[in-house]
Amino acid sequence: ALAHLAADERFRSQLSGWGALRPLCHSLDPARALDPRARAVALSAVANVSFVEPAALLEAGAAPRLCALLGESEPHLLRMALTAIVNLSADPAAVPHHCIADMLAAGAPAAAVRLLDYFDLEIRT
Numbered sequence: 004a005l006a007h008l009a010a011d012e013r014f015r016s017q018l019s020g021w022g023a024l025r026p027l028c029h030s031l032d033p034a035r036a037l038d039p040r041a042r043a044v045a046l047s048a049v050a051n052v053s054f055v056e057p058a059a060l061l062e063a064g065a066a067p068r069l070c071a072l073l074g075e076s077e078p079h080l081l082r083m084a085l086t087a088i089v090n091l092s093a094d095p096a097a098v099p100h101h102c103i104a105d106m107l108a109a110g111a112p113a114a115a116v117r118l119l120d121y122f123d124l125e126i127r128t
Contacts, residue, residue: 068109071109
């Protein structure tokens with residue numbers, strides 16, 4: 004249900020006020036979301052919210068979980084994770100230092116380098 008609300012521009016910016024972002028971010032962890040479809044739905048919601056509330060997602064712990072998804076083999080999941088990361092880091096001055104450290108610890112630089120050889124041109128660029 005949250006993914007449907009996140010897809011609707013009328014409700015997207017309200018999810019943080021409802022306390023939904025932290026549980027959504029936790030659902031990106033494969034140990035918590037054993038069903039791959041549930042993880043994909045949570046990722047879709049996070050990617051949609053990243054367009055309007057990047058700071059709230061950073062505060063909810065999205066950064067390291069999204070960086071961990073850069074190792075995904077499914078192109079649609081990888082594309083959503085990259086979209087969210089780009090949106091979260093669009094204003095580098097607004098990214099808290101602890102989030103940068105979390106992204107580095109999650110292996111974001113090495114994953115980004117690996118993606119330069121990815122088979123999908125859209126993801127490589």
